[in-house]
Amino acid sequence: MQPSSNAAARRRESRAEKVAGLLPPPNPWILQLHFTSYRELCPIQDLLPRHLPLVRLDANENGLGPSPLALEAIRRAADEAHRYPEIAGEGLRELIASEIGASPEQIVVGNGSTELLELLFHVYVRNRQEEVVVPRYSFPLYELLAQRFGCHLRLAPDRGFSVDLESLRRAITPRTRLVFLANPNNPTGTRVDNAALLDFAESLPPRVLLALDEAYADFLEHPPDLVASVRDGAPIVALRTFSKLHSLASLRIGYALAPREIACAIQKASLPTNTNGIAHQAATAALRDKPHQKQSKENVRVGRLRLERCFEELGLDWLPSSANFMMVRIPQAEEVWKALVRRGVLVRSLEGWGLPGWLRVTVGSPEELLLFFGGLHEAIREVLPRQRVLV
Ligand SMILES: Cc1ncc(COP(=O)(O)O)c(C=O)c1O
Incomplete structure (x- = not known):
């Protein structure tokens, strides 16, 4: 660097320091949070290839893409983008209710x-003395929210890689307000038995609510029938999404x-225009497009079989999954993960989730899976030249 540009850099730094000194300091507990951003969780920027298209199998998205009816609805709704959306998504809410x-x-x-997960904390977690219970291996957002709301998180050990309802029950204390359970679970892809799940919810102590995260339940062949239980006031809030099946x-x-009283409290805690009009129209069209839903499920079913076959051929351990992703154990997983990223193939390393040695792979489109298979073979040859690669 030239001497003059050095001086300019020093001037800029000292100006930045002065300005920072005048700005209001953030709450100290905010600065202490970890998991502040997705990037911090997945530091991949330096590894990404510059000129290769990315194969994104790291976020459990649906490679099929949105339904053509939803795309058409999005285009039409975009013409109305200057209008505020319907308060509380009234029309969509009615359609969802009639569908289920x-x-x-x-x-x-x-x-x-x-x-909605965040709103549950607003509604139920009042102070630092209160606790939430989560399975040992589950969606990190629950922990992130517990940190943000300053409440204590109790981890319930799993059995193998399956959620253990007994251990969740044992983790509950008089201070517990919420029990989080994703079914199927992320990152393991495992599910719990329907009858056992409903028994678990019915037998929770008073004042404890089951937050049943059903992001992937659309991929279950026999999902639990919650509507009757919830209508009868079972302490369950089921959380569902248009991000996965509907892409x-x-x-x-x-x-x-949720039971009416609980739904009413969540509604009160939410801001009136929390969701947007384009999303309302797209979700409405997606709910009506049954062939697209069927195709989504079929892609995931077939894609999982292809992944299983690939892992078996490579002699790798994997977990049977009920969701649109699979967990696979690979020797030197971090190195294999980096070798995949360098090839533009993104999957999720689970080291930061407490599962060293494991990767999580989304069941992508047939084309994405082909690229993944090619990348995985190359990455394994590079990192583990002695691994028996059979194909
Ligand atoms: C278990 C689980 N719950 C919730 C979500 C978030 O879903 P949404 O896109 O609806 O916020 C995810 C996203 O991957 C997830 O894995």
């Missing part, structure tokens, strides 16, 4: 199910199904 056989008062729409992740739209 619930009443509209039991449904709340949210900016993705992520927002509308970018539009941020999901909903909660």
Whole structure:
């Protein structure tokens, strides 16, 4: 660097320091949060190839893409983008209720199910003495929210890689307000038995609510029938999303199904225009497009079989999955993961989720899976030249 540009850099730094000194300091507990951003969780920027298209199998998205009816609805709704959306997504709420056989008062729409998870904390977690219970291996957002709301998180050990309802029950204390359970679970892809799940919910101590995260339940062959239990007041809030089956992740739209009193409280905690009109129209069209839903499910079913075959051929351990992703154990997984990223193939390393040695792979489109298979073979040859690669 030239001497003059050095001096300019020093001047800029000292100006930045002065300005920073005048700005209001953030709350100290905010600065202490970890998991502040997706990038911090997945530091891949330096590894990404510059000129290769990316194969994105790291976020459990749906490679099929949105339904053509939803795309048409998005185009039409875009013409109305200058208008505020319907308050509380009234029309969508009614359609969801009629589709699943619930009443509209039991449904709340949210900016993705992520927002609804946050709203549950607003509604139920009042102070630092209160606790939430989560399975040992589960969606990291639950922990992130517990940190943000300053409440204590109790981890319930799993059995193998399956959620253990008994251990969740044992983790509950008089301070517990919420129990989080994703079914199927992320990142393991495992599910719990329907009858056991409903028994678990019915037998929760008073004042404890089951937050049943059903982001992937659309991929279950026999999902639990929650509507009757919820209508009868079972302490369950089911959280559902249009991001997975319906492939509308970018539009941020999901909903909660809950007993009326609870739904009413969640609705009160949400801001009136939390969801947008384009998402309402897209979700409405997606709900009506049954052939697209069928195709989505079929792609995931067939894609999982192809992934299983690939892992078997490579002699790798994997977990049977009920969702649109699979967990696979690979020797030197971090190195294999980096070798994949360098080839533009993104999957999720689970080291930061407490699962070193494991990767999570989304069941992408047939084309994406082909690129993944090619990348995985190359990455394994590079990192593990002695691994027996049979194909
Ligand atoms: C278990 C689970 N819940 C919720 C979400 C977030 O869904 P949404 O896009 O509706 O916010 C995800 C996203 O991957 C997830 O894995």
